Amino acid sequence: MKNKFFEIMVEGTFDPDLIRIEEVQGALRRTPMSEAWKEGVWTTYTKKLGFKPWPNDKKPSRWHFVNALANGKELVIQADPSTSYFDCLGSRFPEFEERFGKSFVAVNLSVGISVVAKNRHGENCMLVCLRSEKNDYKRGGLTIGAAGAISMKNKETPKDAALRELKEEAGIEAHEIKNLECLGVAREVNLPDGGPEFFAFTDVSVEELHLRKHDEENETLFVPLKLLTDWVCNFSYAICECSIAGFLMVGQKFAGSLWRMPIEHMLRLRREFAQDEKTYHEFEAADKVRLAKAFRELKERSK
Known part of the structure; x- marks a missing residue:
């Protein structure tokens, strides 16, 4: 399934312990000209964001996502281990792909994990996580669940990365999670990013989870599924696109395709209005304002 927000590359139910990363060497292409272009974007964009470049930013530290396929009960993620943060940021924008082609664009291999808990x-x-101004992507936007890159340095598996992100972003411990499963693999259309989408439940109450300590990267909140469905339909430009894909896969388990079809229809309608980058960013800015207002109001009511 592919639309103008995301592509669901593999869909099904997979054991998190049966996800394997298969190394593919040399998949990310480079030339002196492409590296010089990335250097220019890197210098300009980090300055614009107020980030201080670090020496390790140019060292391979993350996977370049190449492909995903189901092999019986096993989910295989093909990835090139040669990618740095510099590569991901420097090749992120559409102009780079238009100039050099898809094979030069570093696609960050990440994970997402959606978690459901009951309120009082x-x-x-x-x-959900409201993204802070410290993020280099979708500042002020929304991630459904927790998400982040798979670390090569620590030899993380996709499952390890998902549980780590959940602990860091929401304060939920691995032993508090039950029925963890992988629902497939998604890739964003408007950002070089993609990877496995996980889903789990926890018996810890929403009220307790709202009091948990976590990192300060984002603000967290647990949103009733009906209301979150409305947010996805009405604020879609402000929501990280792999998150929407993961949400649709979760919804398929809860309510089947009859629940999913109207949301997909609404996403198609909304995306048709933004035929160029300028209009897209205008829609994104407007959605972020309305989303932030809805987030604050729900957070106040949840106290």
Whole structure:
């Protein structure tokens, strides 16, 4: 399945312990000209964001996502281990791909994990993270669940990375998670990023989870699924696109395709309005303002 927000490359139910990263050497192409272009973007963009470049930013530290395929019960992620943060940021923008082609664009291999907990009213609620101004992507936007890159340095598996991100971003421990499974692999259309999408439940109440300590990268909140469905339909430009794909896969398990079809239809309608980059960013800015207002109002009511 592919639309103008994301592509679901593999969909199904996979054991998190049966996900394997298969190394593919040399998949990310480079030339002196492409490296010089990335250097220019890197210098300009880090200055614009107020980030201080670090020496290790140019050392291979993350996977370049190449492909994903189901092999029986096993999920195989093909990835090149040669990618740095410099590569990901320097090749991120559409102009780079237009100039050099897809094979030169570093696609960050990441994971997403959606978690459902019940609130005091017995409603199923899903974790969301309002992205801070410290992020280099979707500042002020929303991630459904927790998400982040798979670390090569620590030899993380996709499952390890998902549980680590959940602990860091929401304060949820691995032993508090139950029924963890992988629902497939998604890739964003408007950002070089993609990877496995996980789903789990926790018996810890929403009220307790809202009090948990976590890193200061994002603000967290648990949103009732019906309300979150409305957010996805109405604020879609402000939501990280792999998150939307993961949300649709989760919804398929909860309510089947009849639940999913109207959301997909709404996403198609909304995306048709933004035929160019300028209009896209205008829609994104407007959605972020409305999303932030809805987030604050729900957070206040949840106290």
